[in-house]
Amino acid sequence: QQQVKQSPQSLIVQKGGIPIINCAYENTAFDYFPWYQQFPGKGPALLIAIRPDVSEKKEGRFTISFNKSAKQFSLHIMDSQPGDSATYFCAARHGSSNTGKLIFGQGTTLQVKP
Amino acid sequence: ETGVTQSPTHLIKTRGQQVTLRCSSQSGHNTVSWYQQALGQGPQFIFQYYREEENGRGNFPPRFSGLQFPNYSSELNVNALELDDSALYLCASSLNPGGTDTQYFGPGTRLTVL
DSSP: OOOEEEEOSEEEEETTOOOEEEEEEOOTTOOBEEEEEEOTTSOOEEEEEEOTTOSEEEETTEEEEEETTTTEEEEEETTOOGGGOEEEEEEEBOTTOSSOOOEEOOOEEEEEEO | OOOOEEEOSEEEEOTTOOEEEEEEOOTTOOEEEEEEEOTTSOOEEEEEEETTEEEEEOSOOTTEEEEEOTTSOEEEEEOSOOGGGOEEEEEEEESSSSTTOOOEEOOOEEEEEO
């Protein structure tokens, strides 16, 4: 129940394509869902985050879609660029928890070809 | 504003040894969380420190311990190292321990146990 399952494990798209990364969870106590981007040799950096009272959130070329009834959420990257090549992690947190513990998915390695 | 820094960058130890990893939090942040990221996996929560006290712990044995100092920097200590402890160790700082405060990650310390 503490898991966040992420797919696919890896993804290759052409420049301008729209890669989609999916995550699913079981624990309905999760109420905050961030996405992190990690480049080789760097720590994860927050991209965008959503609360379950919203079905979609956009920030620049990044969009999160959230389906509360299905307990699924996904990241879409519009007009993808070679510089978007990185590993992406979804995560979940108990919003009411006093620890802020993040539970991460397994990660998706994205390659955007020029 | 200085970001989260970690030292050392890389470390090689042998099984049974002890190691200390260090983290300086972002300016103004009083909370530090530590994560272990095995190769090809998402980060896993080890524990969190808030105002010099442990404030939550993940599923890690007691040989993983930590400290937080009055300036909010932090140490992660691992005793009796095992081969499976080989991983990237990430620290993340935030303004507060809970809620939806963004966790800002450092670049990590790569630990190899031989």
